[in-house]
Amino acid sequence: MVASEIRALFAVAARPEVVSLAGGMPYVSALPLDAVGQMVGDLVARNGAEVLQYASAQGDPGLREQICDVMSLEGIKASADDVVVTVGAQQALDLITRIFVDPDDVVLAEAPSYVGALGTFASYQADVVHVPMDQGGLIPTALRETLERLRIEGRRVKFLYTVPTFQNPAGVTLTPARRAQILEICAAYDVLIIEDNPYGLLGFDNEPMRALRADDPDRVIYLGSFSKTIASGLRVGWVLAPHAVRAKLVLAAESAVLCHSSLTQLAVREYLTTQPWREQIKDFRELYRERRDAMLDSLGSLMPEGCTWTRPAGGFFVWLSLPEGLDAKAMAPRAIAQRVAYVPGTGFYADGSGHRHMRLSYCYPEPHRIREGVRRLAGVIEQEIELRDTFGGAGGSGAQSAFVDTPGPETL
Amino acid sequence: MVASEIRALFAVAARPEVVSLAGGMPYVSALPLDAVGQMVGDLVARNGAEVLQYASAQGDPGLREQICDVMSLEGIKASADDVVVTVGAQQALDLITRIFVDPDDVVLAEAPSYVGALGTFASYQADVVHVPMDQGGLIPTALRETLERLRIEGRRVKFLYTVPTFQNPAGVTLTPARRAQILEICAAYDVLIIEDNPYGLLGFDNEPMRALRADDPDRVIYLGSFSKTIASGLRVGWVLAPHAVRAKLVLAAESAVLCHSSLTQLAVREYLTTQPWREQIKDFRELYRERRDAMLDSLGSLMPEGCTWTRPAGGFFVWLSLPEGLDAKAMAPRAIAQRVAYVPGTGFYADGSGHRHMRLSYCYPEPHRIREGVRRLAGVIEQEIELRDTFGGAGGSGAQSAFVDTPGPETL
Numbered sequence: 001m002v003a004s005e006i007r008a009l010f011a012v013a014a015r016p017e018v019v020s021l022a023g024g025m026p027y028v029s030a031l032p033l034d035a036v037g038q039m040v041g042d043l044v045a046r047n048g049a050e051v052l053q054y055a056s057a058q059g060d061p062g063l064r065e066q067i068c069d070v071m072s073l074e075g076i077k078a079s080a081d082d083v084v085v086t087v088g089a090q091q092a093l094d095l096i097t098r099i100f101v102d103p104d105d106v107v108l109a110e111a112p113s114y115v116g117a118l119g120t121f122a123s124y125q126a127d128v129v130h131v132p133m134d135q136g137g138l139i140p141t142a143l144r145e146t147l148e149r150l151r152i153e154g155r156r157v158k159f160l161y162t163v164p165t166f167q168n169p170a171g172v173t174l175t176p177a178r179r180a181q182i183l184e185i186c187a188a189y190d191v192l193i194i195e196d197n198p199y200g201l202l203g204f205d206n207e208p209m210r211a212l213r214a215d216d217p218d219r220v221i222y223l224g225s226f227s228k229t230i231a232s233g234l235r236v237g238w239v240l241a242p243h244a245v246r247a248k249l250v251l252a253a254e255s256a257v258l259c260h261s262s263l264t265q266l267a268v269r270e271y272l273t274t275q276p277w278r279e280q281i282k283d284f285r286e287l288y289r290e291r292r293d294a295m296l297d298s299l300g301s302l303m304p305e306g307c308t309w310t311r312p313a314g315g316f317f318v319w320l321s322l323p324e325g326l327d328a329k330a331m332a333p334r335a336i337a338q339r340v341a342y343v344p345g346t347g348f349y350a351d352g353s354g355h356r357h358m359r360l361s362y363c364y365p366e367p368h369r370i371r372e373g374v375r376r377l378a379g380v381i382e383q384e385i386e387l388r389d390t391f392g393g394a395g396g397s398g399a400q401s402a403f404v405d406t407p408g409p410e411t412l
Numbered sequence: 413m414v415a416s417e418i419r420a421l422f423a424v425a426a427r428p429e430v431v432s433l434a435g436g437m438p439y440v441s442a443l444p445l446d447a448v449g450q451m452v453g454d455l456v457a458r459n460g461a462e463v464l465q466y467a468s469a470q471g472d473p474g475l476r477e478q479i480c481d482v483m484s485l486e487g488i489k490a491s492a493d494d495v496v497v498t499v500g501a502q503q504a505l506d507l508i509t510r511i512f513v514d515p516d517d518v519v520l521a522e523a524p525s526y527v528g529a530l531g532t533f534a535s536y537q538a539d540v541v542h543v544p545m546d547q548g549g550l551i552p553t554a555l556r557e558t559l560e561r562l563r564i565e566g567r568r569v570k571f572l573y574t575v576p577t578f579q580n581p582a583g584v585t586l587t588p589a590r591r592a593q594i595l596e597i598c599a600a601y602d603v604l605i606i607e608d609n610p611y612g613l614l615g616f617d618n619e620p621m622r623a624l625r626a627d628d629p630d631r632v633i634y635l636g637s638f639s640k641t642i643a644s645g646l647r648v649g650w651v652l653a654p655h656a657v658r659a660k661l662v663l664a665a666e667s668a669v670l671c672h673s674s675l676t677q678l679a680v681r682e683y684l685t686t687q688p689w690r691e692q693i694k695d696f697r698e699l700y701r702e703r704r705d706a707m708l709d710s711l712g713s714l715m716p717e718g719c720t721w722t723r724p725a726g727g728f729f730v731w732l733s734l735p736e737g738l739d740a741k742a743m744a745p746r747a748i749a750q751r752v753a754y755v756p757g758t759g760f761y762a763d764g765s766g767h768r769h770m771r772l773s774y775c776y777p778e779p780h781r782i783r784e785g786v787r788r789l790a791g792v793i794e795q796e797i798e799l800r801d802t803f804g805g806a807g808g809s810g811a812q813s814a815f816v817d818t819p820g821p822e823t824l
Binding site for chain 2: 025026028029031033034036037038039040041042043044045046048049050051052053054055087088090091094116119120123227231232233234235252254255256257258259260261262263264267
């Protein structure tokens with residue numbers, strides 16, 4: 001339901017006069033559209049009997065080989081036989097949850113966590129328990145305490161769901177030292193890890209981080225996606241899983257959609273074979289870095305005192321925390337009226353908290369629009385602060401109570 | 413699991429020396445591949461910002477309008493707002509089952525029924541109860557008796573799943589008179605109907621049949637697909653549902669895959685706008701009619717006594733019943749050794765029956781290959797009959813017992 005609320009917000013935010021800092025849409029117009037069009041057209045004309053036909057449920061073998069090459073950039077050694085191509089990484093999440101989760105099982109997730117994952121976990125009646133983060137990502141001691149508490153309570157923990165790199169929505173990245181600790185803790189408590197990594201190749205500063213999967217092939221199920229590195233409209237993602245899980249995933253995929261589209265799978269295969277995809281990712285990185293800079297600069301010069309935000313080193317998102325007494329969800333319609341949109345933090349928590357936070361995306365609007373959006377947003381927040389100071393609260397009554405239980409605001 | 417067995421069979425059947433009468437793959441090579449390639453290429457080059465971007469979870473609005481036009485050929489009056497575009501009709505089946513079925517709920521299905529549907533029902537732990545068919549499709553009196561029995565037993569029936577037109581696997585079509593009766597019976601017992609209609613426009617003789625949905629918009633959820641009328645590799649299907657169900661389907665689709673591929677959706681939209689799709693469907697019909705004729709002629713002249721089969725008026729499939737004492741599943745490896753493949757009937761029953769039957773597809777091989785395949789198959793069956801007459805059985809011990817409970821063999 002929460003994911004759908006966000007979509008409703010996007011519908012309003014799509015009006016041209018609104019600067020949308022809400023959507024996580026990649027800027028696909030940066031692709032060489034003529035070349036990609038030519039490539040796809042030739043593919044259909046030349047190889048239509050395959051491109052327009054059913055595929056195997058596991059996905060095209062050639063594409064799965066290429067996926068292994070892409071993952072090797074993050075230190076992953078894998079066999080194409082353990083890869084399943086999915087309808088975006090979202091389908092991978094759905095199939096994994098379907099396989100592992102029974103109602104009331106515990107799923108651990110960062111606070112805040114990806115809204116689409118929370119929606120899927122909810123649809124299978126998982127009990128999501130959040131684990132706090134800070135600028136260095138998931139906090140290992142907090143993870144250990146949470147696992148210990150759940151063990152004492154006799155709860156069944158099915159897996160830890162994490163976006164370790166350039167996290168959605170918080171924009172933070174798990175440090176290398178903590179990666180080792182998280183793996184160690186999950187091994188000690190025998191907890192599976194779902195590593196969701198759509199943004200891993202979109203870092204602004206360094207070489208790609210080493211994936212969690214690279215250091216524990218048996219405990220980590222890795223989700224990848226071409227949505228941000230090629231094009232989201234293809235819906236080509238994948239899951240790399242230990243062999244026994246992979247077999248179950250193929251059966252579940254077959255039951256869910258029979259097979260993926262050959263056209264989109266083979267378009268990706270052809271793109272990776274014939275187009276300069278590494279250079280294109282570099283172009284994307286530079287484009288998003290420029291936009292990240294535009295956002296951080298504007299936030300720094302325009303945001304009223306009491307606001308704090310994260311400083312992403314890659315990916316699409318900044319996580320902004322409002323001064324005490326403000327409510328990002330209650331404020332959203334007033335922001336829209338001022339022609340700026342964001343996603344209120346509440347969508348990223350399964351427990352109703354997150355009211356004081358918002359996700360700001362810099363991936364889609366051009367830099368001058370980002371600056372204009374932040375300017376408008378700063379104006380809205382200033383008005384809210386005035387309202388709070390005058391009336392002792394900015395609407396959204398009862399919303400504040402959730403903060404007490406929220407690990408996010410203090411630690412991010 | 414059963415669907416996966418069939419895929420394993422397909423893998424062997426794909427060897428070039430084997431005539432495969434197993435797969436239900438449309439003959440997409442009959443499309444004007446150059447024109448379709450040109451069209452898709454132009455679409456990406458001209459409109460890449462939309463084609464390569466995320467779409468709405470419900471599906472492209474323009475495509476949904478066109479889907480209503482397509483459905484109007486079968487007498488359906490619908491609003492685009494009640495259509496959800498899905499990853500093939502298979503995803504529609506999955507989402508519907510997810511929404512409606514709790515473990516041990518009863519789902520009614522024809523005997524035999526589409527293997528992909530049975531797999532999905534099994535994955536949600538539905539209890540599939542088969543209802544017999546004959547040459548006129550589902551038998552109304554049998555449906556009424558089954559519903560009455562289940563009512564007495566206090567069972568909860570969630571829906572009737574039916575492929576009324578050119579059924580997969582049986583190739584039979586529900587008569588117009590029975591359509592009215594089935595609707596009446598389901599109304600009397602307040603049972604929802606899932607009408608799965610991928611082959612409806614591929615009739616060889618007459619205008620398209622009137623869909624069940626055309627006469628009961630509130631009770632019938634209609635599933636459609638472009639897999640057989642355009643191309644299966646696009647994975648574009650849809651579901652038309654009463655408004656309240658539609659809202660749930662959109663949420664379920666969002667949770668399952670976030671959204672469908674824009675590329676494949678807009679390729680279908682463009683195809684329906686710019687290409688002579690009605691004429692193409694007419695070409696497909698003529699092509700499949702010729703192949704159906706090749707199969708029926710060969711069966712008539714070559715099959716040994718005791719074999720019976722259906723005479724489809726459209727679609728892709730003939731359902732063949734073997735003489736008593738033969739087992740199509742046990743025979744399958746011997747048929748492969750003789751370089752002909754089919755799908756044993758057992759896959760199309762949830763209750764382990766169907767051993768004496770097989771599905772023969774005429775959609776993919778060219779007519780001379782169909783004739784050769786039937787010739788080889790007839791030889792294999794003759795050998796089996798000899799074996800049976802010599803040893804009193806053709807392997808597959810215990811398999812015969814299921815026949816007693818099978819409504820299929822006698823009535824088809």
